[in-house]
Amino acid sequence: MIGQKRVLRNIFSKVLVLFAFTYISIFIFSIPQGYSWEIIDGRFVSTYPLYMIIKRCNNTFISLLEFNLGYNMKGKALVEILFEAFKKTALLLLSSIVLAFVLGLLKGISDSSRGNKNYASFKVLTSVMPISMPDVLIAAMMQSFAIWLIQRDIHIFKVAGSGTLAHSFLPIIALSILPAFYIARITSLAVNDCYKKPYVITALGKGCSSMRILWNHVMRNAIKSIVEGLPNITSIIISNTLIVEYMFSYPGLTTSLMNHITMGDRRSSAIIIVFIGSFYFILNGLFHCISKLMNISYRREAI
Amino acid sequence: MRKINIPLLIGSIILIFIFGMCLYPEYFTEADPYGRERTQYTYENGKSTLVIPPIPPNDEYPLGTDHRGRDLKSLIIYGSKLTIFSALTVAIIRLIIALSLSIAAAYKVRLTNGFIDFFNTMFSAFPLIAAVIVLSKIVLFQDIFENTTYVNIFLLSALGWSRLAHMLKAKIDEILMQDFIEGEIAIGKNKLEIAVQNILPHLIPSMIVLFCMETAMVLLSLSQLGVFGLVFSGGYESAIGEIRVPIEFDWSSMLSL
Numbered sequence: 001m002i003g004q005k006r007v008l009r010n011i012f013s014k015v016l017v018l019f020a021f022t023y024i025s026i027f028i029f030s031i032p033q034g035y036s037w038e039i040i041d042g043r044f045v046s047t048y049p050l051y052m053i054i055k056r057c058n059n060t061f062i063s064l065l066e067f068n069l070g071y072n073m074k075g076k077a078l079v080e081i082l083f084e085a086f087k088k089t090a091l092l093l094l095s096s097i098v099l100a101f102v103l104g105l106l107k108g109i110s111d112s113s114r115g116n117k118n119y120a121s122f123k124v125l126t127s128v129m130p131i132s133m134p135d136v137l138i139a140a141m142m143q144s145f146a147i148w149l150i151q152r153d154i155h156i157f158k159v160a161g162s163g164t165l166a167h168s169f170l171p172i173i174a175l176s177i178l179p180a181f182y183i184a185r186i187t188s189l190a191v192n193d194c195y196k197k198p199y200v201i202t203a204l205g206k207g208c209s210s211m212r213i214l215w216n217h218v219m220r221n222a223i224k225s226i227v228e229g230l231p232n233i234t235s236i237i238i239s240n241t242l243i244v245e246y247m248f249s250y251p252g253l254t255t256s257l258m259n260h261i262t263m264g265d266r267r268s269s270a271i272i273i274v275f276i277g278s279f280y281f282i283l284n285g286l287f288h289c290i291s292k293l294m295n296i297s298y299r300r301e302a303i
Numbered sequence: 304m305r306k307i308n309i310p311l312l313i314g315s316i317i318l319i320f321i322f323g324m325c326l327y328p329e330y331f332t333e334a335d336p337y338g339r340e341r342t343q344y345t346y347e348n349g350k351s352t353l354v355i356p357p358i359p360p361n362d363e364y365p366l367g368t369d370h371r372g373r374d375l376k377s378l379i380i381y382g383s384k385l386t387i388f389s390a391l392t393v394a395i396i397r398l399i400i401a402l403s404l405s406i407a408a409a410y411k412v413r414l415t416n417g418f419i420d421f422f423n424t425m426f427s428a429f430p431l432i433a434a435v436i437v438l439s440k441i442v443l444f445q446d447i448f449e450n451t452t453y454v455n456i457f458l459l460s461a462l463g464w465s466r467l468a469h470m471l472k473a474k475i476d477e478i479l480m481q482d483f484i485e486g487e488i489a490i491g492k493n494k495l496e497i498a499v500q501n502i503l504p505h506l507i508p509s510m511i512v513l514f515c516m517e518t519a520m521v522l523l524s525l526s527q528l529g530v531f532g533l534v535f536s537g538g539y540e541s542a543i544g545e546i547r548v549p550i551e552f553d554w555s556s557m558l559s560l
Contacts, residue, residue, distance in 0.1 A: 024429075238428065
């Protein structure tokens with residue numbers, strides 16, 4: 001009963017945060033560009049009535065709740081724009097997360113010292129350096145590499161745009177690099193921690209092979225820490241999507257957002273930012289669920 | 304013999320070089336960053352060539368010029384001042400906000416913990432760059448700060464402190480769990496005294512590391528803003544119709560060209 005109440009309270013607080021996020025995001029976009037304050041008769045008077053901003057914000061909020069998204073400034077239905085962009089961003093994000101997870105796991109295992117301290121600092125440096133590289137530089141380097149290949153008649157990658165699978169390769173790789181090295185750092189630390197545990201020392205003493213120790217003893221326990229660290233990469237991925245989609249002219253949600261901001265269509269921009277935010281909440285929820293499920297399964301095994 | 308900390312040595316040399324560049328740019332380049340290489344004809348060996356900026360790297364311009372004909376090397380050197388000043392200012396303001404709120408949250412002051420968490424969630428889901436781009440266009444901020452650089456510094460500081468606060472709170476929680484804190488409470492110190500005399504001194508090493516990391520994060524944010532065409536120092540439209548010509552040079556504005 002207490003457990004159920006706690007779950008309900010958790011769900012309620014998350015829903016509340018989602019609503020607050022949606023309302024504040026819409027509010028930010030509802031403030032007109034010309035909004036300012038003037039001093040008239042010694043009093044601050046806003047150049048645009050505040051109740052009008054709140055009314056505009058409420059209207060957009062209600063229309064979003066009713067899923068009545070309306071049209072953008074060019075007269076195109078927002079549902080269609082969002083649906084297309086949402087599909088493309090979902091493909092980009094999910095593919096890059098999977099790629100980042102696989103690459104990060106392998107790099108993390110190779111980085112971990114596993115009792116052998118040789119080249120440990122160098123391995124750590126190879127993971128830390130890419131994390132400190134600006135995403136702008138990574139995307140630019142990818143594009144330069146693709147151009148270099150195309151100049152040599154190797155047409156594996158497309159530099160920008162969308163439509164074919166080849167168009168998605170570079171954005172997916174560019175988006176997965178930073179999270180991959182972040183996961184590699186978490187993996188490396190978790191694996192090194194596990195190697196200090198008594199059960200691993202016992203297994204080593206019994207003569208188990210290094211591969212068996214790694215997969216059966218270390219990774220089974222390290223994976224929990226790795227999955228728990230995943231929610232931290234969600235914000236990195238979301239902010240990087242903005243740059244990657246823009247630089248590769250990938251027609252996803254964030255490109256659509258920047259186009260609408262440039263157009264000065266603040267209502268459509270507000271709705272798009274809510275959808276971008278929803279990705280953050282979905283991914284975060286997904287990572288938390290996986291982490292919780294793993295915890296439950298480990299607890300059952302322990303019993 | 305004591306071992307030399309090579310990463311620290313390399314890092315210090317790079318930092319001294321960058322700060323030297325910020326303070327005395329004239330010693331690092333002779334070219335005037337405001338000077339422009341105009342379209343010109345060269346006549347060599349009976350051949351006339353039309354030189355139109357951007358000019359590729361040559362002896363006179365080691366990094367070439369931009370499309371306005373300005374020396375890229377001197378732009379980078381003169382631009383370091385505003386860029387590093389902005390990044391350090393934003394990082395300092397974020398640290399001040401984050402430190403005060405994280406101490407309050409660690410002492411379980413009503414709503415502070417929830418406020419930090421909500422702010423962190425809010426600007427993780429709402430990309431900070433998009434928020435800065437949208438809010439910087441509002442006239443109110445221009446009227447208050449009267450300078451685009453200050454508007455951008457304010458927005459980056461006011462919206463981006465939550466991650467730092469989150470990390471600082473975890474560190475402060477660790478310190479508050481130590482035995483000596485119980486001793487300080489037992490001798491009758493109040494919360495403020497404990498914060499100033501016990502928490503802050505123990506927090507300084509972490510704060511230095513986090514401050515350096517935050518400065519790097521701000522520089523990354525500036526580069527992202529530059530890609531989206533936000534001229535950090537404020538741009539103007541020149542007489543020949545060029546838009547977003549930076550008033551003062553900074554690295555992010557160079558990306559926006």
